[in-house]
Amino acid sequence: MASETLVHSADPVDQHLVTVLQGKFEVAPEDIRPAATLEDLGLDSLAAVELYVTLQEQWQVPLDDSEANIGLTVQQVRDTVHRLRADSAGQGGTA
């Protein structure tokens, strides 16, 4: 794989994703690359939903776990979290 692992990313969403995948789901850090699917990381269908529930809780964003599936890439998951965070920040308004 040409893509870099997310392990050294400074982005807080990336960092949290790495922490959850490495800690709770016991994924080897070198495997956590943007192009990897959740299935590549050893998650099954229930684990994919569990990942979404865990991220929902952490970021307080309305991540729709009915869309969680093992074909999603790490890139897609982080993009979705980023988008929802931006949306909720926008809704909350900045003074």
Added chain:
Amino acid sequence: MAATPPPAVAVTVAVTGVGLVTPSGTGTASTWEGVCAGRSTAADAPELAGLPVPIACRVPDFDPHTHARLRQPWRFDRATQLLLAAAREALDSAGLNSAGHAGADGDNGAWQPERTALVIGSAAGGIGTLEDQHRRLLATGPDRISPHTLPAYLPNMAAGHAALELGVKGPALHTSTACASGASAVITAGLLLAAGHCDIALAGGSDAMVTPLCSAAFAKMGALSRRTHDPVRASRPFDRDRDGFVLAEGSAVLVLEREADARARQARPLALLTGHATTTDAHHPVAPDPDGTGLERAVRAALAQAGAAPDEVDHINAHGTSTPLNDRVEAAVIRRLYGRQPPSVTSAKGVLGHTMGAAGAVEAALTVLSVAHGAVPPTANFTAFDDGTDGIDLVTDKPRHQDIHLALSHSLGFGGHNTVLAFRAA
């Protein structure tokens, strides 16, 4: 007795392996050492703080990664985690690959997955998971509950998960007869072997009911000891000052094979399961029949199947819960059946507390070890009989060394279940 005894059992079943995970520790050696030392494991339970009975016996220092060799152990209820540790130890001790049917060592210790059964008893399945997730549902709504809630909770899933982790592809069954569930699993496995439905059966029990709801509910029934100021002396089977059981968790698994098969592969049986029986009181939802006629019928039927008379019984591993009624009923049956030459009696619950659906399997394993080692662990915390429990030969204070040719394990459960297992020396 009016009942006709059944014919002698056609197939003798060998116990070739044992695994134990109890409040005395993870592993058969630590459990055997703990019960032989008569060292009570009851202690304050922080997770039950604020409840009427905040004491319990917990499995200490259990690590599901190392002891059960489980990845992502949060997917499983604690009862299943404990079970996997016991099952792997049981396979190891039977000389069978505990990593899976083919294992890491090729044919050494290999077993046929399609000819292997798994029968696991529990009273409450993954109730700790159910309680946790119900709290989340109420606190944060349906979005935050885990998709693993039902796979972790459903009572069959301990057997289901264990079959998946070990690669067992024969029958995987769950038995539930409350506190007799583990003994019912051993009986069911024995029947599967006798009928030829499998060649190897892993039979056991597992429960992790040290939870707020279970503790509060047992307390409401008046079943728990209220000696909360002195937990190590709370569980005192057959003692005149007993006042209830102490809630506990644990698991045990026995590897069973037809004796001929076991000997053919040069496995050394620890003991032979030569008789078993189940009866039902049909007397009260949870209280045992005070006359003990259901238990007596079960003992007589198990002995008939074993081809033995009562005076051949050397030892009884009693259910011995430390509740006023159970111990009185059990002692009455023992007095009535054995008369002037009573067998030695012990109850492990003084040390381990009541491991619920695991208890029947834990005590079956301890009975097997007593037969194999020629030793009976003492009943912890016993000081004196009352009129109801007097007249039995209770082993107290220290282990008794004894040649045991035939031993029984009693298990009783809510629902009026009585189960008796008869083990002979191999």
